[in-house]
Amino acid sequence: MTLAIETAVRGVAEVLRDRVAPTLDDGYAIEAVRLSAMMLTMMANAADDAVVLRVAENGQLRALFGEAAGIVDDATLSARLEEAARSSDPGLRISELDRETDRLRRLLVALQIQLEAQADEQATILGQRIWRMLRDIEASRAPRR
Amino acid sequence: MSDMEDRIAAYLAHRMPDARGIAVDDLSRIAGGSSQETFRFRAVWDEGDGPAERRLILRRAPPAGLVVAERDVEFSVYRALADSGVPVPRVYFMEMDDAWLERPFFIMAMAPGKPGHFWTSTDPFEGQAHEVGQRFWRHLGTLAAQDHAALGLTDLRNGTLGDGFWSAELRHWEALLDEHEAMTEPAVRGAIRWLRANPPSSPARPAIVHGDYRVGNFLFTPDGAISAVLDWEMCHVGDPLEDVAWAIDPMWTIESQFPLEDGLAAWETESGIAVDRVALDWWRLFACVKACAIWTTAAASFAAGRSRDMALAMTGVRGQSFHRTHLLALMADKGAMG
Numbered sequence: 427m428t429l430a431i432e433t434a435v436r437g438v439a440e441v442l443r444d445r446v447a448p449t450l451d452d453g454y455a456i457e458a459v460r461l462s463a464m465m466l467t468m469m470a471n472a473a474d475d476a477v478v479l480r481v482a483e484n485g486q487l488r489a490l491f492g493e494a495a496g497i498v499d500d501a502t503l504s505a506r507l508e509e510a511a512r513s514s515d516p517g518l519r520i521s522e523l524d525r526e527t528d529r530l531r532r533l534l535v536a537l538q539i540q541l542e543a544q545a546d547e548q549a550t551i552l553g554q555r556i557w558r559m560l561r562d563i564e565a566s567r568a569p570r571r
Numbered sequence: 572m573s574d575m576e577d578r579i580a581a582y583l584a585h586r587m588p589d590a591r592g593i594a595v596d597d598l599s600r601i602a603g604g605s606s607q608e609t610f611r612f613r614a615v616w617d618e619g620d621g622p623a624e625r626r627l628i629l630r631r632a633p634p635a636g637l638v639v640a641e642r643d644v645e646f647s648v649y650r651a652l653a654d655s656g657v658p659v660p661r662v663y664f665m666e667m668d669d670a671w672l673e674r675p676f677f678i679m680a681m682a683p684g685k686p687g688h689f690w691t692s693t694d695p696f697e698g699q700a701h702e703v704g705q706r707f708w709r710h711l712g713t714l715a716a717q718d719h720a721a722l723g724l725t726d727l728r729n730g731t732l733g734d735g736f737w738s739a740e741l742r743h744w745e746a747l748l749d750e751h752e753a754m755t756e757p758a759v760r761g762a763i764r765w766l767r768a769n770p771p772s773s774p775a776r777p778a779i780v781h782g783d784y785r786v787g788n789f790l791f792t793p794d795g796a797i798s799a800v801l802d803w804e805m806c807h808v809g810d811p812l813e814d815v816a817w818a819i820d821p822m823w824t825i826e827s828q829f830p831l832e833d834g835l836a837a838w839e840t841e842s843g844i845a846v847d848r849v850a851l852d853w854w855r856l857f858a859c860v861k862a863c864a865i866w867t868t869a870a871a872s873f874a875a876g877r878s879r880d881m882a883l884a885m886t887g888v889r890g891q892s893f894h895r896t897h898l899l900a901l902m903a904d905k906g907a908m909g
Contacts, residue, residue, distance in 0.1 A: 457602035461881035468888060524754060531755040538761055554909035560758045561899045561908065568892045 432470040439466035464571065471570040480523035483563055484515055487530040490556070491537070497548050498540050506533060575672070576612065579629065582671045583614055583678075586664050590616040590623070603686075603787070603882065606804050607645075608633050611681055628660065631676035634877055643667070644727065646677045648779075648803045651722040656713045658682075660799050682799035684790030689823060695786065696828060702795025704829025705837055707786075710797060711818065712841025715778045715811035724779060728807035734773050736809035741766055741857065744864040751864075751871040759863045762856055762898050765905065771810070771850035778811035778842075785823040811842060816854035820862065822893055856905075859898035866890035 443463040450456045492511035495504045510533050516522050538556060541549040580595040587593065598612040608631040615624045630645065646665040653659065662679040669675070687695030687703070696703040725731055729739050745763055748756075781788075782805030789800045815838060818824070819831060826834075835846050870887025872878040902908070 452599065454600040454602050458881050461885050465881060465884055465888070528754050531757055534757045535755060535760050538757060539764070542764065551909070554907065556757075557761070557899070557902060557908040560761075561903070564758065564892070564895050564899055568896065569889050 430474075432473040435466050435470040435473065439463040439470065442466070467571060468569045476520055477518055477523065479566055480520065480527055481515060481518075482566075484523065484526055484530055486559060486563070487527075487534060488513065490559070491530075491533065494537055494541075494552060497552055498537065499544055500540055503536060503540055507537065575610075578672060579612065580614070582664075582666065583616075587616070590618060592617050606633070606802070607631065626681040627663075628679050628681045629672075629676055630679070631672055632674040633880070634674070643675075643677075644806055645803045647726070648724065648806045649679060651724050652714075652717070652779075655717055655722070657710050657717075658797055658799050659803075660801070682790050682801075684792040684796075684798040686787050686790060689786045696791055696795070697793070699791065699793070699795030700825075700828035703791045703797065704825055704834060706795070706797045707789070707818075707825060707829070708834040708837035709841045710789075710800060711781075711784055711814055712838040714781060714784075714814070715838070715842035715844060717779050719777065719779045719808050722779075724808070727779070729777075730808045732777070732808065736774065736777065736813075737766075737771055737853070737857070740807075740809055740813065741860070744861045747864045747868055751867045753867075753871065753874065756863065756895065758895055758899055758902070759860060761907070762860050762902060765902065765907070766853065766857055766860065769853065771812075771853035772847055774810040774812065774850075775844045777808050778814075780807050780809040780811065780813050782806050782814070782817075784814045784818050785820070786825055787823060810850070810854065811844060812847065812851050812854045813857065815846065816851055816858045817861075819855070820858050821897055822862070822890070856898065856901050859894045859901065862894040863891055863898070866894065 440463070442459050447456055447459045447463070450459065488511050491507040495507040495511065498504050498507065510530060515526050534556065538553060541553040541556075576595040576598045579598070580593050583595070584590065584593045593614065593616040595612050595614050598610055601609040601611055603609070610629045610631070611626065612629065613624065613626055615622065617623070643665055646662055649659045649662040653661065660679045660682045662677060665675075665677040666672075667675045689695045694700070719725065719727065719730060728743070729736055732739060741763065748759065781800070781803060783802050784800070788802040790798045792798050815835070819826065819834075824831075839845055866886050869883040870891065873880070873884045873887055
């Protein structure tokens with residue numbers, strides 16, 4: 427049986443919580459160990475699907491940009507959206523995916539500003555879709571204890 | 572801790588030339604208060620009329636913390652509010668010279684009581700929820716009734732502004748996001764645009780805003796009294812509804828212990844200000860943005876290695892997610908999602 431990252435990290439958290447914390451008598455140290463154990467548990471729970479979540483979000487954003495390019499009035503922004511829609515993730519390291527997510531999210535903010543300024547029916551509907559998408563992304567990325 | 576005890580004793584001897592044989596012991600760091608390092612200790616000495624003993628608190632600026640705050644804000648506010656009716660600890664010494672304890676610090680009295688164990692108990696105020704709740708809101712109302720200029724607090728952030736507090740505060744927290752945000756958060760940026768496009772009415776009058784008025788930042792005693800309101804390092808001048816909205820944020824609201832409407836009524840009585848419900852709604856969304864900015868600075872401090880306070884790491888992850896989720900719910904209520 428392979429000792430997966432999340433299993434190992436969860437084990438460390440349990441040792442801190444169940445074996446180390448009870449031996450301490452300094453209040454500040456006890457709290458630091460308790461929080462460290464909770465933090466490690468959250469990290470363990472986030473390890474397995476970290477790449478899947480990031481690839482999925484980037485894919486959602488690119489698909490949205492492809493649609494939005496034909497809706498926005500601003501030609502320069504439209505071109506940026508088309509370019510982003512054709513782009514792909516530079517790699518599968520979490521750091522690489524996070525940099526790409528940040529790049530795409532910055533473009534999403536620019537798109538939202540444009541849609542709010544346009545305020546026609548298509549722009550309003552797309553703007554509302556973006557807010558729902560943000561809600562769904564937040565739910566999928568929420569830390570799990 | 573013994574070296575630090577010796578250094579504190581030397582400092583007290585420097586500040587109290589008439590005291591003889593000053594000794595410091597029982598020094599321990601208190602968990603929480605992530606924006607300042609907090610220590611409790613006992614000091615004993617001889618005075619002209621006999622021995623003296625005090626339980627004291629030392630608050631020291633951390634290498635890095637939740638927010639960038641003026642280091643003497645908290646001390647100045649404690650001193651100014653000493654006779655205001657808002658319970659605050661008596662402060663003794665403020666020291667900006669790094670030579671004593673590497674960083675600025677101040678020393679104040681240790682107030683009796685304890686914070687409620689809000690996240691781990693269904694009865695955080697140990698049977699005194701009604702009394703604590705009443706006083707929680709009354710003290711906030713008393714604070715809103717203070718004249719910051721008459722108390723000599725015009726040096727606080729926004730202290731000389733007559734109006735435009737919402738705009739100044741929004742800019743303040745947005746600037747912190749601009750500086751520290753590692754991953755762009757379109758939801759938070761969208762909320763900021765909404766807040767700017769839908770400004771609240773001006774407050775009835777400028778008020779001293781605590782900045783972090785909530786459960787966990789006050790001490791209560793067994794009779795249900797609040798002995799001290801603490802953690803004033805984000806204090807500024809602004810719209811008093813900012814504190815009201817912060818106090819009822821779902822992460823720490825005491826609504827399940829004390830009804831909100833009763834609390835708002837107590838606040839109105841003490842402050843002499845009627846709650847503008849539309850403006851309060853604006854400040855509730857603002858509270859989410861502010862919380863996200865605070866948690867962002869916490870995460871940035873930990874990520875950069877400037878702090879190893881685990882509370883910063885936890886709030887940097889869980890706090891941000893909690894408040895973005897709440898922010899998104901508020902935006903849905905405003906019709907943003909159709």
